[in-house]
Amino acid sequence: MKKPIRVAVTGAAGNIGYALVFRIASGEMFGKDQPLILQLLEIPVEGPQKALKGVAMELEDCAFPLLQDMVLTGDANVAFKDANWCLLVGSKPRGPGMERADLLKDNGKIFIAQGQAIDAVAADDARVAVVGNPCNTNVMIAASQAKRLTADRFTAMVRLDENRGRALLARKAGVAIDEVSDLFIYGNHSPTMFADFTHAKIGGKAAAEVIGDEAWLKTEYLPAVGKRGAAVIEARGQSSAASAANALVDHVRDLTTVGQVHSAAVNSEGRYGFAEGVWAGMPVRTTAPGTYEVITGFEMDAFAKSKIALTNDELVGERETVKDMLG
Ligand code: NAD
Ligand code: LMR
DSSP states (O other): OOOOEEEEEETTTSHHHHHHHHHHHTTTTTOTTOOEEEEEEOOSSHHHHHHHHHHHHHHHHTTOTTEEEEEEESOHHHHTTTOSEEEEOOSOOOOTTOOGGGGHHHHHHHHHHHHHHHHHHSOTTOEEEEOSSSHHHHHHHHHHTOTTSOGGGEEEOOHHHHHHHHHHHHHHHTOOGGGEEOOOEEBOSSTTOEEOTTTOEETTEEHHHHHOOHHHIIIIIHHHHHTHHHHHHHHHSSOOOHHHHHHHHHHHHHHTSTTOEEEEEEEOSSGGGOOTTSEEEEEEEEEETTEEEEOOOOOOOHHHHHHHHHHHHHHHHHHHHTGGGOO
16 A cells, blocks of 8 residues: 555635545545545635535545545645645636736735745645646746745646647547647646647647648637636636646646646746746656656747747736735
8 A cells, every 4th residue: 555645735615626626535636546635725714614624524425445534724834734745726716807817916925825835844745736827827926935846846737728629629620539639738827828739639640731721720729728718707607617627637647647748837947938937838748756847849830939929928927917926
């Protein structure tokens, strides 16, 4: 039997939290042979703490063999204590008509305090994955406050965008999802993201060739992927939750499975033209559990470069907005 790992989840009684924790406890994120202890954080006020207790009761009632213990708390220093994985979900979602960047002022400060707590108490091998929006910039804030851990330990989630982009290509081409490969998301988790259809494949062939409609790819497909979150909010009246939790399961499972190639927002060292120090979506390959390398071999054409420049400008602008929150 493996030694249990400690997995901290913030906002555990929220919409994503409720769709997420059961899947972690069932072994979908870290494997069916990996026992774990869930350390669940909610804001320290009566309603959310009571709701958190209810979530814990249901977790208990699932009798998951892998779930060895649970910690329920309103204190980040307790939640992140010795945590091997810190999943930062808790923060405000946007409503209809808002952009994710509108959340920066409110949500950014959450990641100052949580970055500091992670720095103080998390395990030496801690990995951090940020979902709370705007996630690329929130992860930068957290990482800047947690200097004990190197920047590569901090990732943000663009996997929902990759999954959306693959599903949309499969639907357009009339093929099964598994036929769509090599679709990677570059840049910000915002409408400026670039879902790189220029290197995507359908059934092993260039997606652009199979789709046969470059205008559709440029003017309909890209905006549809970029604005899918807003479309879900419009339809559901609430931001995506089950698909976001599913994407986080994919994100962490692939980051812990050697050889997996997938999109993640990682600290930029200047590759693909992203400014150094921002967190930008790009393709990564997992080289050891929790460790990855950026895949650098994709040649971008002028169109792709112009899209990447746009999303990079937005990331640099967001960094400027939060400069007072960076440690
Ligand atoms: P929600 O409001 O349903 O739940 C958020 C929970 O976080 C609440 O229970 C709240 O009490 C808690 N919370 C707030 N501040 C906290 C703090 N400082 N510490 C601990 N808990 C705290 O929202 P949701 O639908 O679960 O969404 C959560 C976040 O995820 C939002 O910012 C949303 O925009 C974002 N999101 C990101 C993606 C992505 O692809 N990156 C996808 C979907 C949603
Ligand atoms: C999403 O992409 O569904 C989330 O980031 C929620 C949102 O605000 O769009």
